[in-house]
Amino acid sequence: MKALYTSLKHPLARGGGIVLVLVVITLFAAFVRQTQASPEQPILFPHNLHVGLGIQCLYCHPGAARGPNAGLPAQAKCWGCHQQIAKKTPELEKLAQYVQNNEPIPWVPVAIVPDFVKFNHRPHVAAGLNCETCHGDMTKVKIAQNPQVMNMGWCLNCHREKAKDDPVKLQKLIDCSTCHY
Ligand code: HEC
Ligand code: HEC
Ligand code: HEC
Ligand code: HEC
Ligand code: HEC
Structure with a gap:
């Protein structure tokens, strides 16, 4: 214990401690940035292009109004339009390949909370919250990205704000069990 104390007092050891703290902070910041960037x-x-065409969010993510998961569109939904569109681009070639091989498109999740959290879209949509409130303005992004870190503080801040005039609500x-199993 004494040795540890002396070594902590040693200026070099203290410098090392600061460096370690800085490394940890940098790694954490990089992790946070990574979780917010589009994969x-x-x-x-x-x-942006599809929303700009006037296609509704719920046309492709109908589960958001019905239950916990919004869901992603299957390729058949994409193909319903793209079969009719003559345009050929490298990205649409990829789509045609998935359809031809009858392979699901392996989309990478963006908006996600850990498994031990119960999130349900339905009550949020029923309470009149727009998709944009939580997912940002999709008319401005190509690949979906999280406009904010979806952590507990974020959920609780809004819950406190929305229920501030209703103690029961x-x-x-x-309540922990509202969001945790
Ligand atoms: C309601 C019709 C509709 C649906 C559904 C639809 N698209 Fe599109 N998509 C379009 C139209 C229209 C364009 C614009 C074509 C143009 O620029 O001429 C487009 C453009 C695109 C482009 C850009 C083409 C390029 O490289 O310039 C991609 C990629 C694309 N769609 C992929 C998809 C995928 C993947 C799905 C399914 C998840 C999908 N689309 C569902 C109508 C649709
Ligand atoms: C033509 C179909 C289509 C429309 C319309 C559409 N989306 Fe999507 N959405 C997709 C596809 C395909 C993906 C998966 C690719 C990706 O993550 O960018 C996706 C991904 C997402 C994600 C990330 C999902 C994840 O797995 O984490 C969110 C959030 C999202 N969309 C919200 C919206 C909102 C909000 C709107 C309306 C403003 C909307 N979408 C309109 C097809 C669509
Ligand atoms: C109160 C905030 C909130 C609102 C409002 C909201 N979402 Fe979400 N959304 C989330 C959270 C949190 C997740 C991550 C859920 C998970 O991991 O289980 C998510 C995940 C998603 C996903 C990917 C995973 C899945 O559920 O299939 C899509 C797509 C999506 N949302 C679309 C939408 C659309 C479309 C709307 C509007 C109709 C909407 N969301 C409204 C918070 C919200
Ligand atoms: C932007 C505001 C907002 C955010 C962010 C938000 N919520 Fe909510 N949440 C609400 C509202 C509003 C209701 C509906 C309250 C009511 O019943 O009127 C609700 C209801 C719920 C319910 C249903 C409660 C019940 O009645 O059983 C759950 C579960 C829930 N939220 C979980 C979450 C989780 C988990 C997150 C974060 C990942 C989250 N919410 C983020 C506003 C929000
Ligand atoms: C409105 C929804 C909501 C409520 C209510 C809620 N949590 Fe959470 N909690 C979350 C979300 C979302 C996460 C995952 C994201 C994160 O780690 O912040 C989480 C994560 C956690 C974690 C893991 C933390 C970590 O660093 O990995 C613990 C422990 C936890 N919650 C405990 C609680 C306890 C105890 C309560 C009640 C006092 C509570 N939660 C109430 C939404 C909620």
């Missing part, structure tokens, strides 16, 4: 996707699906919305 590589098997097809560069442009949200507040109790329910901040």
Whole structure:
């Protein structure tokens, strides 16, 4: 214990400690940035273009109004339109390949909370929240990305704000078992 104490007092050891702290902070920042950036996707699906065409979010993610998961469109839904569109580009070639091979498109998840968290889209959509509130403005992004880190503080902040005039609802919305199994 004494040796540890002396070594901590040693200026070099203290410098090392600071370096270690800086390394940890840097790694953490890189991790946070990584979780917010758009991942590589098997097809560069442009949200902005499709949303700009007036296609509704719920047309491709109908589960959001019905239950826990919004769901992603199967290739048949893409093909319903793209079979009719003569345009050929490298990205649409990839789509045609998946359809031809009857292989599901391996989209990489972007918006995700850990398994021990119960999230359900339905009550949120039923309460009148827009998709944009949580997922950002999809008319501005190509590949989906998280506009914020979806952590517990984020959920709780909104729950406290939305239920601030209703103590019973507040109790329910901040109760651990509402969000955890
Ligand atoms: C309701 C019709 C519709 C649906 C459904 C649809 N698209 Fe599109 N998509 C379009 C139209 C229209 C364009 C614009 C074509 C153009 O620029 O001429 C387009 C453009 C694209 C492009 C850009 C083409 C390029 O490289 O310039 C890609 C990639 C694409 N779609 C992929 C998909 C995928 C993957 C799905 C399914 C998840 C899908 N689309 C579903 C209508 C649709
Ligand atoms: C034509 C179909 C189509 C439309 C319309 C569409 N999306 Fe998507 N969405 C997709 C596809 C395909 C993916 C998977 C690729 C990706 O993550 O970019 C996706 C991914 C997402 C993701 C990330 C999903 C994940 O796995 O983490 C979110 C969030 C999302 N969309 C929200 C929206 C919102 C909000 C709207 C309306 C403003 C919308 N989408 C409109 C097809 C669509
Ligand atoms: C209150 C915030 C909130 C709102 C509002 C919201 N979402 Fe989500 N969304 C989330 C969270 C949190 C996740 C991650 C869920 C998980 O990992 O189980 C998610 C995941 C997704 C996903 C990918 C995973 C899945 O559920 O299939 C898609 C696609 C999606 N949302 C689309 C939408 C669309 C479309 C709307 C509007 C109709 C919408 N969301 C409204 C918070 C929200
Ligand atoms: C932008 C605001 C907002 C965010 C962010 C948000 N919620 Fe909610 N949440 C609400 C509202 C509003 C309701 C509906 C309250 C009501 O019943 O009127 C709700 C309801 C719920 C319910 C249903 C509670 C019940 O009645 O049983 C669960 C579960 C839930 N949220 C989990 C989450 C989780 C987990 C997150 C974060 C990943 C989250 N929410 C993020 C606003 C939000
Ligand atoms: C409104 C939803 C919500 C409520 C209520 C909630 N949590 Fe969480 N909790 C989350 C989400 C989302 C995560 C995962 C993201 C994260 O780690 O912040 C999480 C993560 C955690 C973790 C893991 C932390 C970590 O660093 O990995 C613990 C432990 C936890 N919650 C405990 C609790 C306890 C105890 C309560 C009640 C006092 C509670 N939670 C209430 C949404 C909620």
